[in-house]
Amino acid sequence: MDFVFYWQMQCGKNMIISLTRQEHNPSKGSIQMTAVKTGLDVFSESPPPSLRHQRMGLLCNPASVDSRYVHARERIRRAFPGQLKALYSPQHGFYAERQDNMIESANRLDPVTGLPVFSLYGDTRVPTRAMMDPIDVILVDLQDVGTRVFTFVYTLCHCMEAARQYGKKIIVLDRPNPIGGLRVEGNLLTPDWSSFVGRYPIPMRHGLTIGELAALFNTRFDIGCDLDVVSMQGWKREMVFSQTGLPWVAPSPNLPTPASAMVYPGQVIWEGTNISEGRGTTQPFELFGAPFLAPDRLMEKIDAALLSGAVLRTVEFEPTSNKWAGHLCKGFQIHVTDPAVFSPYALSIGLYQAIYQTYPDRFAYKQPPYEYEYERLPMDLILGDRRIRSQIETGTPLPDIISDWEAPLSAYTKMVKKIHIYS
Secondary structure (H helix, E strand, O other): OEEEEEEEEEOOEEEEEEEEEEOOOHHHOOOOOOOOEOHHHHHHHOOOHHHOOOOEEEEOOOOOEOOOOOEHHHHHHHHOOOOEEEEEEOOOOOOOOOOOOOOOOOOEEOOOOOOEEEEOOOOOOOOOHHHHOOOOEEEEOOOOOOEOOOOHHHHHHHHHHHHHHHOOEEEEEOOOOOOOOOOOEEEEOOHHHOEOOEOOOOEEEOOOOHHHHHHHHHHOOOOOOEEEEEOOEOOOOOOOHHHOOOOOOOOOOOOOOHHHHHHHHHHHHHHHEOOEOOOOOOOEOOEEEEOOOOHHHHHOOOOHHHHOOEEEEEEEEOOOOOOOOOOOEEEEEEEEOOOOOOOHHHHHHHHHHHHHHHOOOOOOEOOOOEOOEOOOOHHHHHHOOHHHHHHHHOOOOHHHHHHHOHHHHHHHHHHHHOOOOOO
16 A cells, blocks of 8 residues: 655655555556546645635646646636736746747746746746745646756746745645656766756756655755645656556657657757757657767667667658758667666767767767856756766776766665655
């Protein structure tokens, strides 16, 4: 049996304030298609009486829907008539209409509710007093994708800091980690490389839900705001998104499917290079390549162990926008055959090493700016540590690169078990 918690976290102190039980039939195996209830569903079905008469704001985007595709703002308005006063949007905009990095969104009015929508990826990424004045409570309903560089979680932590500063409350309506909550992977970000694509020392694949991340930020990284996390019902750490029974709505324009989210913790590194990560195609992050690559030559350099749980299929594609638009790119599509053993970050680091060694005169790094950083190299910001690029460039064997992050990763794994909400 599994226990589902509704946590209250206030100034770093945790208190379970409700508890429900959900049965599980071991005879049917540990992984079944399950009708998971998100935090939005739990919260809307049982509105906390303590929030009556509280003015509410909602940080959301198109993926903030329930199991019937009803948007969170509608569910909140039904549960708390007249109390929703403002909306807030992360990177890519309220409707996820902005395609690329550093394409800002303006404040606007929501055409459905008439409420103001304050952009937190425009003139500011930090909520101002004027943005916070209309509300007492910020509800957060965002679909994270389990990867350190996904900016939504830093929009969340900026909101948490603003809530502490202006005396507001944060309630995170939890959602699944679409790539599962058991496996963690990669180096921990080092403080010198903190940015809007990584503020805290967590690994590239962090293994947490967005609610658990909020708890981590609040307690271990000392934000100390008035925080509640409304937990899901039915979610288990071994689940990937296809096992939840929930609908997938792209949380950002270039993560159209759960398959793209599964490879994202590794494939995102190509944003810091001249290798196409598949933007401008129908399969971003699953596809990658460049006009100068020879896939057969690269396959000779890839350790077969890196392909556990995945197949690299040779492809050619022509992006309609972004890098190499209108040019024929040669490369691969990653097909994940076993998510339980697939290591996206290790595979992409191995591919990065092979491409760097094979094409030293044609491979290149993207230059700044990148996510509001105008001096530091984007690749270092994405990797979260200058050392990895140095190791690749000096020919350090891949097993040695990976072994460097094993001890810090083990310490991280032990630390976050203390804030796990789900078994």
